[in-house]
Amino acid sequence: MRRVGITQLAQSSGVESKENLMDLTYWVNKEVLDKVGLQRDELDCIIIASSDIFHSGLSCANAFDWDGAGAFMLEATRAEDSMFSFIYGCMRIMSGHFDTVLVTSIVKGSENAENDALTSFFADPFYLRPLGMNETTAAALQMRAYMQRYKITEEQCAKVVVKNLGNAVFNPHAHIKKKVSVEDVLNSKVICDPLKALECAPKSDGVVSIILASEDKAKELCDKPIWVKGFGSAMDHFNLGDRDLLNGQLPIAASHAYKMAGIRQPRKRIDMAEICEPYAFQELLWCEKLGFCDEGEGGKLIDSGETQMDGAFPINPSGGVLAMNPYVSRGMYRIVECALQIRGKAGEHQVDKKVKTALAHGTHGFAGQCHSVVILER
């Protein structure tokens, strides 16, 4: 199999941009091209991730995305999720048909409706949607089950918010940055019991771009490519009632990625991780499912302090999705942060330890119906 390397990357800030969607897309993609010193028509392929009508007010979003992404008359396509487009970009290079692929993900959350209104359209219109099902209500069911089965406390979940929003203070691209206490989180408005306002991710802008390249090309385009060692994804049942919300498909997605990367003991081999946690407790649950701690031990993991930015096993030094949630792009923001940490270029939110191997995780759908995992290495 051909190796795939990350050469350069660029990301927009999560706060509302003054640029329109096409210009915002253009500036980020121009930045990443300038960094590698390529013109857009020197690329072999472009893969765009964006959402259709619900996240940008346009259907067939690729039609509008095309110009800003620089895809005019190039081999190009579009995926519905940024982790999908990243994985697809890797596949295109591995196939031997392409040497350089620009992967970009485009969302301007400030210009459209609330996440819950949009995610309610994941639900089928006959059974689930009339019940008021959306990403938040599904997550609340999952959180309650998690607390009951494993005695995870509300305080432990709140600590994730304290950690991640605190980390975000040092990340110039993050959307929400503030020092909050466990009490602040517990006293914030109940959105959907047991979820409190500060435990739910915001809605953010976010355009992010990565230029992937085959091994030789990557070495030519940059000094130290970051290698894509493994990836995997997995899908769960659609109906929430058909699933054990605490035993989803993340272990399957992770096992594909670990196998590809030759990782047997994830906790030992991986130095830090960026986890997609639109709801605070999910960081703890996903950590268990990724094999970072034992089943039901997610609460103890946050209590131990190891997942702090200066801890032995930092999780979400960027501030995570709680600090910035450009829906479709949020998975690729995890990859970008891992790449920055590996390069030692994360600036003020650079973790204390040396990072050789990092894991990025993305999820969409109710209560983690679909998970993707990407492993990067120096």
Added chain:
Amino acid sequence: MGRAVAIIGTGQTKHGRRNDVSYPELVREAVIAALEDAGITFKDIEGVVHGTMPSMMEGISDTHLYFADAMGAVGKPVLKTETCGSTGQSIAHCGFYWVASGTADIILVVGSEKMFEGDGQATMTTVADPWFTKQFSAGAPMVFTMQSMEWIYRFKIPEDKARDAAAIISVSNHENALKNPYAHLRQKVTIEEVKNAMIITYPVRLMDVCPASDGACAIIYASEDKAKKICKKPAWIKGLSFRGEEFFYGESNKSIWPSATEAAKEAYSQAGIHDPLKELDVAEIYNPFTYQEMIFYECFGFCPRGQAPDYVVKGTFLMDGQLPCDPSGGVLCTNPIGATGLIRLAEAVLQVTGKAGEHQVDGAKLALSHAMGGIDQFNGITIVGSEL
């Protein structure tokens, strides 16, 4: 370059108004048909690619989540790619690269649409941007008619001549559809009926336009080793390409349609095709509008620019012509949009594997399949052959 990839199975639903099934059931019907055709089971599938038109079409977004069970995708990796009308070709390309990458040997690709449960034309106006273009949008016919008129005037084609040729295309597609058990519109029409049908957007009349259909299509890709083991007669991918133009309709010359022209050129170069009219045995062109089909003939190099009507009148593209186009009856008779581009590929596969039944083109060995999408903006092509 890279691993050889084959298609070892295809499946289609019966297309049309399918009130007898739910949307997931419709998807399931195509998936089961493809598995049966390939002689494999869900256990053999390593990953699934899905795509449709945009969410508003049926009021559900991210349909790969909704169809997880119907597609047998639970516990498996899934990719979702979507590029409007050209989705069918984009998901086909995604399945190809997945297998070519070496990360899987057998991949299922599924496209679907249940258009009687939504408002297709209303959805399509939302492809236009909300500030400048949407005010002028009137669904698909407006855009494709403008393109047709641009072409007629650019090449000084007498309107009557274009009208006559378009009528021949309508009649022949409807005739072909009568032989295709999956087709939606299965009725005989005459030249007179086409020419006197209700005007939709001048000069396009009702029988120059495709229907809206419920339908799904699935195909199964396999690596060279697996294909040779499992399948007696696989169809091999010979070339594939996708190109797109500017978002704003007025910025490109649609009469010579660069994206269609360049996509074809790239796919031909991969497949080693120099004279498509002679070397291709059959083409499944994405032809929701009769006039537009002629523009494709020219972009794909089947005839010189501005001369498609002459070739149509000569019968070049009829079932018994030099290069039969859309022996399935094409999009003109069946259009479940998210599936439509994939149906073109499935039909091309049926042709080169000799499984097309009553609408088989005798001895077909090399076939082109195509889809178009966006605001007249995207073109994707896949060429399949019976030989590796």
